[in-house]
Structure formats: C-alpha cells, structure tokens
Amino acid sequence: MSVSTALPEWPPALTPEQHSRLILLSSTYALSHGFTLLPPSSRQPPTSAIPAPLSLLPTPFPRELYELAVSLQPIYNALYARITLDWDFLDRVMGGSVSKVDEFQGELWRGWKSIRDDLVQPLQLGLFRSDYLLHQDQSQGTSEKGDNIGIKQVEFNTIAASFGALSQRAGEMHRYLAKATNGYYSISPHLSEISNFPQNEPLKKLAAGLAEGWKAYGNEKAVVLFVVQDGERNVFDQKWLEYELLESHDIPVIRHTFSELSSLAQIEPSTKNLLLPSPLEPSLPSKEVAVIYYRSAYTPTDYPTSSEWDTRLLLEKSKAIKCPSMALQLAGAKKIQQVLCEPGVLEDFLLNKKRPDVGLENKITQEDVDRLRLTWIGLWPMDNSALGKEAYQLALNESERFVLKPQREGGGNNIYRENIPPYLKELEKEKREQGEPEKKEAFILMELIEPPKNVQNWLVKGGENKARKADVVSELGVYGVSLFGGSEIQTFNSTAGTLLRTKGRESDEGGVAIGISSIDSPLLVD
Structure with missing residues (x-):
C-alpha cells in the first residue's frame, strides 16, 4: 500500500528569536518532565541528568500510513506468539546453520532446548515493537499530489523494546510547545491543528501490559523484576515504567543486574517460585517474583561469562512469567523475519485454524495477511x-x-x-x-528501504543548547503487548502506542543514547 500524500516542505522558517525560545522551552520541559538520560560519565547515585536527544518540531508523517502501522500491530502480536509456541519451527530455523555459526544465537537456542521440557510456566509476556521506515517507490513514478510513499518494516523487536516512556514524553512536549506558542508561532497550518499531534501513551500501556502478567500470575504480594544492564544511561525510561506500575497498579518493582542475580536468585524446589532476598533487609522473607522483564540479555556483552548464562537458565526454569522467554527472544531473530517471507510460511502461521488462539479469536483474514506483506521489503x-x-x-x-x-x-x-x-x-x-x-x-x-528525501528538522543533541538542521530519516516503532500460552486465562493482545526516532540522513545506523537519533513524535499529514 502506498499513498500519494505530499510531505510538506520542512521545517517551516523560524526567526532566530523564535528558534532560541523553542530551544529554551523544549530543554526546560524535558528536564522538568523526566524526558532525560544520564550523562555519559554519570556518578552513582546520579546527581545530574541531560535532556534526551530531541527534535525541535514534530516530523511530518502520512496519517494513512501511521494508522496502517498501528492497525497491523495485533496481527504481528499474534504472529510472533504463534511462532514462539511452534518449537519445531524454531528448531528448524534457529537450530540449523544459524546456531552453528552464530555463537550468541547458538548459546541461546541450545540453552533453551536443554531446559524446555522442564518449564513450569506456560504463560509468556511480550512487550513488542515493530519498526518501519517510509519508503519512496521510484518504480511507480509520481502522482499529481506527490511521490508514492509506503511503509516497510525494518525489524520486529521481542526483547528490551525501549523508549516507550520517553516517546510519550516527546509527544507531550511537542503538544506543549504547540499550545504554548500559538501553534509554533503560526509558522505552518499543520502545526496549528492539535488533532495532527496523535495521542500517544506507550508508558501507560506498556506498564498495563506488565500489570496483566502480574495479575495472571496470581499472587498479590509478588513483585516485578527488571533485569538491567550495568551503567544504564537510559534509566529514566525504565524508571517511569517502575513508577507507573507502583502508582497506577500498586505493583512494586525490584531492579537487578545479571551479576547481582547470580548470587541472589533462588528457586523454591517444590513450587518453582523465584525468590529474591533483600540485601538491604536480610531478616525479611524473600520476595516472590511474578514477572521477569528483561531490559538486558539481548547482546553478547550482557553475557561476559558462563555465570550469566547459568543465571538466565535458572530464571527461565522458575514459575515467574518471562518477558520475554528464551523462545520468544529467539522468535525475534532476523533469520525468522527472513524465513517468514518464504512462500506459504506467513499464511500457515496466520490462517491455519489449528494454530492456537492468541488474542484475535482466529479472525485474521487473507486481507490482513496481504496488508502485512505489503509492509515487507x-x-x-x-x-x-x-x-x-x-x-x-x-x-x-x-x-x-x-x-x-x-x-x-x-x-x-x-x-x-x-x-x-x-x-x-x-x-x-x-x-x-x-x-x-x-x-x-x-x-x-x-x-x-529508501525514505523520502528533502525532509529536514532541527535536532538537539542531549546536553547541548543548540540545534542542528539536518536532512532526516524517521523510523516509526509501534508497540504491542501480548500475554499468551495459558489455557486457563484469557489471552491479552493489544497495541501500546508508538515511537518516532529521527536521525540525520548521513548516518546508516541509529542510537539515541550516543546522540545519533533523536526521540521525536509524528505530525500527521493528509
């Protein structure tokens, strides 16, 4: 699917005074609303923060394609849930040549295979993000309104899909700037219509997904465990989830690294409950863990020794609900994405009525499958x-x-x-x-993927008081939540908001923490 929406010339002209005022308003808003990162050389405990890399204005995005991406997310949730439950498929794809030549994926697959017959928790929780770029199809020429533009999927993330909280803050910041400056000083009719700034609440919805897992576990005294990296700079994105769980759902969160868990984590032999004693209050009973939420464990550097792999396997064998399980992490591999493109594979997962219901009551149609395929390159x-x-x-x-x-x-x-x-x-x-x-x-x-050219924006690197005007490329992420795998509870499948990351066109790679990409929000255009 492509649209003939012509993206407006961007950004509209600002006077030097308007530009300076927007820099001041955006940076103070970011600092006062936790739209922040830790500085590169932060001390512990931290004594300062810097605004997260941001865009001064929202970036134009075709409304029809934004709505398409959001509408596809429940189908993608169902697809990856079904892949995760198909052990034969994972063995064939990930247990083949990939596991033999990719040490990390091989260790992940072999570890999962060694313990999967002993797993005691059928429920699995996914906090997903499907990432897209706009694609300008040169082969179809141009229309009277503008270039033919579609969206193409970059990848599907099944582990540590970050920036949900900061994405919500970015959208709120741009709405604030529009309201506080009379539609950005009336420099563009697109910025004067608040309906062009989509409501976006991934912080609330991702936290609600974690709460669904906690409720399904069934112990009101249990906690949620965040497994995090040492020296995490993106701590505020995680902390907002922690605060939302506690304040809106009355669910406490415990944060630990793999190295800490190697000496703390215990499994009660008869129940398989995951128990964590408190290093600060050793006289109190250990806390039972309902959900393990990984913001680590997705890169080889998270496993510097065999101890980290041993800890991952220990956690996997517990009764706690994993977000994600090792199987769900394997399902997010690039090789899976490629095999899904082979003839008939996608149809088998989405249209085969023998597949388990994972939240859509087997109502997926051939039209849904075709729409999803149109987003592939x-x-x-x-x-x-x-x-x-x-x-x-x-x-x-x-x-x-x-x-x-x-x-x-x-x-x-x-x-x-x-x-x-x-x-x-x-x-x-x-x-x-x-x-x-x-x-x-x-x-x-x-x-x-070939994003449209001649789109610019003002990008502000975290910690700096000036903006850089750049030809930009924006990547849209759509969050989803899926709780699946159990026979006695209702499966949960929902969209959970969006993320827009914008970077200079000169860079192939992204990265918010290192200042290449900025956290942005879409300005919907027709």
Whole structure:
C-alpha cells in the first residue's frame, strides 16, 4: 500500500528569536518532565541528568500510513506468539546453520532446548515493537499530489523494546510547545491543528501490559523484576515504567543486574517460585517474583561469562512469567523475519485454524495477511539454497541496493552497500570446523528501504543548547503487548502506542543514547 500524500516542505522558517525560545522551552520541559538520560560519565547515585536527544518540531508523517502501522500491530502480536509456541519451527530455523555459526544465537537456542521440557510456566509476556521506515517507490513514478510513499518494516523487536516512556514524553512536549506558542508561532497550518499531534501513551500501556502478567500470575504480594544492564544511561525510561506500575497498579518493582542475580536468585524446589532476598533487609522473607522483564540479555556483552548464562537458565526454569522467554527472544531473530517471507510460511502461521488462539479469536483474514506483506521489503537467506545463491550474487554485484544483517539487537551491527563484498570475502577466509556451515549463513540480506528525501528538522543533541538542521530519516516503532500460552486465562493482545526516532540522513545506523537519533513524535499529514 502506498499513498500519494505530499510531505510538506520542512521545517517551516523560524526567526532566530523564535528558534532560541523553542530551544529554551523544549530543554526546560524535558528536564522538568523526566524526558532525560544520564550523562555519559554519570556518578552513582546520579546527581545530574541531560535532556534526551530531541527534535525541535514534530516530523511530518502520512496519517494513512501511521494508522496502517498501528492497525497491523495485533496481527504481528499474534504472529510472533504463534511462532514462539511452534518449537519445531524454531528448531528448524534457529537450530540449523544459524546456531552453528552464530555463537550468541547458538548459546541461546541450545540453552533453551536443554531446559524446555522442564518449564513450569506456560504463560509468556511480550512487550513488542515493530519498526518501519517510509519508503519512496521510484518504480511507480509520481502522482499529481506527490511521490508514492509506503511503509516497510525494518525489524520486529521481542526483547528490551525501549523508549516507550520517553516517546510519550516527546509527544507531550511537542503538544506543549504547540499550545504554548500559538501553534509554533503560526509558522505552518499543520502545526496549528492539535488533532495532527496523535495521542500517544506507550508508558501507560506498556506498564498495563506488565500489570496483566502480574495479575495472571496470581499472587498479590509478588513483585516485578527488571533485569538491567550495568551503567544504564537510559534509566529514566525504565524508571517511569517502575513508577507507573507502583502508582497506577500498586505493583512494586525490584531492579537487578545479571551479576547481582547470580548470587541472589533462588528457586523454591517444590513450587518453582523465584525468590529474591533483600540485601538491604536480610531478616525479611524473600520476595516472590511474578514477572521477569528483561531490559538486558539481548547482546553478547550482557553475557561476559558462563555465570550469566547459568543465571538466565535458572530464571527461565522458575514459575515467574518471562518477558520475554528464551523462545520468544529467539522468535525475534532476523533469520525468522527472513524465513517468514518464504512462500506459504506467513499464511500457515496466520490462517491455519489449528494454530492456537492468541488474542484475535482466529479472525485474521487473507486481507490482513496481504496488508502485512505489503509492509515487507526484499529479504534473502545467505545459505547455499537457490535463494541464497541469488542473494550472494546480488550482494557482490548490486551491493549498493542492500544491507547485510547479523542476528543482533541494539544497532551498530549491520554492513551496508559497498562494504558488503569485502566483508563477505573476509568471512570466506575464516577457518571452519569440518561440517560447519559457512560463516555468511549467520546473516540475512535485506533490500535497502529508501525514505523520502528533502525532509529536514532541527535536532538537539542531549546536553547541548543548540540545534542542528539536518536532512532526516524517521523510523516509526509501534508497540504491542501480548500475554499468551495459558489455557486457563484469557489471552491479552493489544497495541501500546508508538515511537518516532529521527536521525540525520548521513548516518546508516541509529542510537539515541550516543546522540545519533533523536526521540521525536509524528505530525500527521493528509
């Protein structure tokens, strides 16, 4: 699906005085509303914060495509829930060549396989985010209103889908600026209509999803455990979820790193309850954990030793509901995204009535499947199949059209355009054990999405008092919540708001904490 919406020339002109005033209003709003990050060299406990990287104005986004992305989220929730419950499929895809040449994914799959017959908690909780870029389809020419623009999915995140709280704050900030300055000083009719600023509450909805898991667990005295990274700079995004759980749902949160949990976490032998003693109050009974929410565990650096893997397996074997489980984390791999593009695979997961109901009461139609497929760009395996051989030739001879992606989360891992051929040649030089697949099979090849050009905005890097005008690319994330896998409770499936991250076009990679991307909000245009 594409639309002929012409994106307006952006940003509208500001006088120097208006510009300076917006810088002041946005930075003070950010600091006073917790739209913040810790500075790079923060002390513990922290004594200062900086505004999160932000955009001075919201960025135009076609209303019809925004609404399409939001409407697809329950279908995506159902899809990835069903993938997670299909162990044979996960074994075939992730237990094949990927597990043999990707050490991290292999450790994750083998660990899950070693304990899955002993799992005691059927319920699983997903806080998801499906990420999209606008795509300008040059092959269809242009319409009278403007260029043909669609949306294409970048990836689907099943673990540590962050920035929900800060995204809500960004939208609230832009609405405040519009109201406080008479529609941004009336510089554009788009900014004068408050209905063009969509209501967006991912903080509330993601916290409500965690609360659904806590309620399903069934112990009002239990807590939610956040598993976090050492030295986390994005702590306020997590803290807002903690505060929302406590203030709106009366659910306490405990935060621990893997290294702390290695000495604290205990499983009660008869009940399999996960128990955490308090290092500060050792005389009190241990706290029982209802939900384990991972804001860590998605990158190899989160497992520097075997102790972290042992802790992950221990947590997985407990009665606590995992967000995500190891199986759900595996389902979010890039290889799964690529295999879903193969003929019939998506239809089997979404239209096969024998699949478990995961919140849509098996009401997904062929039209839904077709709409979802329209958001996909070309994806190929890098194996020795016919498609894989085609991909290899494309990667060597038409590399400017593609990105090579490993099975990683967190950004900064992809190989782009002219860097692909020499990278593949280097992989071929690496030694392989006898019978081991080629190293390139750890990757997938993805056609590059081509965002519309000539869209600009003013970006403010965290901690700075000036804005940079840049040609920008904006990535829309749509959050979803899914509680599934149990036979005695009603499955929960819901959208949970959106995130817009905007970066300068000159950068292929993103990253809010390192200042490449800014947390933005969409300005809906028709």
